[in-house]
Amino acid sequence: MSAPALRLGTRRSLLARTQSGHVADLVRARLGREVELVEVTTDGDRSQASNTSLVGSSSTGVFVSALRDALLADEVDLVVHSLKDLPTAPHAGLALAAVPTREDSRDVLVARDGLTLGELPVGSRLGTGSPRRAAQVAALGLGLEIVPIRGNIDTRVGKVTAGELDAVVLARAGLARIDRLDLVTETLDPLQVLPAPGQGALAVECRESDTDLVAALGEHLDDAGTRAAVLAERAVLATLEGGCSAPIGALGEVVEGEDGDELWVRAVALSPDGALSVRSSAAGRLDDAVGVGTRLGEEMLADGAGQLGQPGPVDTQTEQGEER
Numbered sequence: 001m002s003a004p005a006l007r008l009g010t011r012r013s014l015l016a017r018t019q020s021g022h023v024a025d026l027v028r029a030r031l032g033r034e035v036e037l038v039e040v041t042t043d044g045d046r047s048q049a050s051n052t053s054l055v056g057s058s059s060t061g062v063f064v065s066a067l068r069d070a071l072l073a074d075e076v077d078l079v080v081h082s083l084k085d086l087p088t089a090p091h092a093g094l095a096l097a098a099v100p101t102r103e104d105s106r107d108v109l110v111a112r113d114g115l116t117l118g119e120l121p122v123g124s125r126l127g128t129g130s131p132r133r134a135a136q137v138a139a140l141g142l143g144l145e146i147v148p149i150r151g152n153i154d155t156r157v158g159k160v161t162a163g164e165l166d167a168v169v170l171a172r173a174g175l176a177r178i179d180r181l182d183l184v185t186e187t188l189d190p191l192q193v194l195p196a197p198g199q200g201a202l203a204v205e206c207r208e209s210d211t212d213l214v215a216a217l218g219e220h221l222d223d224a225g226t227r228a229a230v231l232a233e234r235a236v237l238a239t240l241e242g243g244c245s246a247p248i249g250a251l252g253e254v255v256e257g258e259d260g261d262e263l264w265v266r267a268v269a270l271s272p273d274g275a276l277s278v279r280s281s282a283a284g285r286l287d288d289a290v291g292v293g294t295r296l297g298e299e300m301l302a303d304g305a306g307q308l309g310q311p312g313p314v315d316t317q318t319e320q321g322e323e324r
């Protein structure tokens, strides 16, 4: 008798289904297991359906927690998250079984008339719901008006098409996954806009107690370079979260060094208006990814990253309000 089909829990949105379908294909091809997609309805999806505001709930990760609940209730065997939506703290009973090879981690501009950031006239309206994107775009000093927006990719792009906004900033990976890279008018250089920790990467999560599945996913789906990069980026974030509420960007990259692969990490913390920022970088070995990221975060705190925050209960780290 062959093993029963693995149940892969997924949200209903186009991006979620595409990501889940991609991992299901990898599992079929590399583990030789049958996979069945099981739809999990999240509070976030429900409140979108009823058009209720999500304000206040995105910080707790409604999209992530519904999938995790389904895992813990044994309704599904594995789930796929956008890694940048995962809280930095590990979840009891769950294992980050695999981090597959990531998509391009950069942010992109989708602007009217094919314009790039530098070509947008002063006073142009640029939409983003991400404090990290808002602060970094403001820091460029282009005189753009930053307009807070939320909603899924279609909703955000639709505001440009409708003429309500001149441009929006999105994750390139999201557009790539839904096959809409044709919308991109500029890919933003990480020297100007550093992506969110984990951006462009997927997290494959399952029950820690499913040790065979954890091992098989780790062996066949995990990409060591991607895992090292995102572990370092998340270690920067976790370290800064302790003493800093400022928006943070971080990007780890694996480069070939003289003695084999090296991990390079760049990070930025900014005041919400982008006027102040602390930037730093660090390098190290892939098997010391968490150490590299942690030391980088500590150095940024020593450089004053803890003094960049803002008053009020604004959750600057979540970018989930933008997805849905």
Ligand SMILES: NCc1[nH]cc(CCC(=O)O)c1CC(=O)O
Pocket (backbone or CB within 6 Å): 082, 083, 084, 085, 169, 170, 171, 173, 174, 198, 199, 200, 201, 319, 320, 321, 322, 323
């Ligand atoms: N902001 C929410 C979000 N969470 C994950 C993605 C897709 C890209 C990724 O996997 O990093 C997006 C869309 C975006 O940022 O434009």
